[in-house]
Ligand code: NAD
């Protein structure tokens with residue numbers, strides 16, 4: 001594909017993986033990344049792409065109308081994929097303001113800038129244009145153990161400031177399709193893991209804390225359930241929806257792979273025990289520590305991704321076992337990246353949040 005794609009939030013975890021994967025699939029591709037480089041955005045995650053033909057990085061804010069409009073006018077993208085967001089539930093509990101600003105106001109600004117740009121395109125370019133909004137399963141709320149997984153028709157019942165802000169953004173995206181005809185697509189995905197995952201999130205936090213000899217903090221009793229998807233499978237799903245999704249539709253993306261947090265942490269410890277044993281010969285599982293629960297902690301997420309399989313033929317390639325193996329290897333081999341994205345502000349977050 002030679003047409004230009006604008007990727008917002010492309011210096012974050014999923015966005016950077018998406019851009020790397022895009023160039024793997026489309027070596028002649030043309031991607032412009034717009035990212036505000038918040039604490040979660042790092043150019044180191046795009047390091048291998050800097051200077052490559054077809055790749056351009058722009059430091060800017062999705063809530064800045066002048067900036068977004070100028071980028072659209074200059075680069076004339078055929079698609080916009082929006083990963084830019086505040087993404088960490090715990091941070092949204094400490095301070096929800098940034099979540100409203102970026103996830104709600106920022107998405108609104110992107111939609112308005114895209115609408116104005118799109119309305120000025122030729123009829124054929126209008127028909128081909130796509131605005132793909134990357135969202136989360138957390139908008140659907142929490143499930144009990146025996147509830148069916150979330151389908152696209154499940155009511156929105158967000159419980160945290162983060163999920164409420166994402167739900168609001170999804171509603172805006174939907175409205176811009178119904179009211180203005182902007183060709184939007186929305187994906188609602190479960191928990192991702194893999195390379196370039198910022199270590200405030202459970203899986204990378206546990207890997208790095210284990211290696212550093214620190215406690216492995218498990219909220220409550222560790223029985224909360226998440227559905228885990230290796231990040232490159234999510235990227236493939238987004239590419240598929242971009243290529244063949246029906247404008248105005250939403251698509252759930254998931255790994256059919258539910259695990260309790262305790263299972264996840266034990267799996268990581270077992271892989272680390274095998275690949276990088278502790279000097280004293282004991283298991284990393286000895287470092288597990290149960291800590292105060294997250295307020296309003298959703299008990300269970302599970303995704304019914306059958307629409308995406310049935311209509312667009314997507315299914316995940318990695319199992320949890322293969323994905324975790326790759327992830328643990330990646331962190332062991334990329335301590336330089338870890339050092340670049342941690343330190344000062346990250347240590348302050350750990351100290352403040354985990355006391
Ligand atoms: P992340 O926090 O790792 O990255 C977010 C990126 O957005 C960062 O590079 C950050 O600098 C950038 N950003 C933040 N505010 C911005 C702004 N105002 N303007 C421009 N850039 C800004 O997040 P992630 O885990 O990669 O998630 C990406 C998207 O996918 C989010 O919308 C998130 O809600 C969604 N999602 C994440 C997961 C997951 O498990 N991580 C699962 C489903 C959906």
Ligand code: DAU
Pocket residue numbers: 087088089090135136137138189190191192200201202203205217218219220224225226261294301
């Ligand atoms: O479901 C998709 C969502 O997954 C995305 O929309 C979010 O952006 C992403 O951050 C993730 O949200 P979670 O809250 O599920 O991810 P997190 O890694 O923060 O937590 C995963 C589970 O582990 C959750 O039940 C809380 C628990 N946990 C988390 C941390 C950071 C712990 O037990 N201890 C911890 O220290």
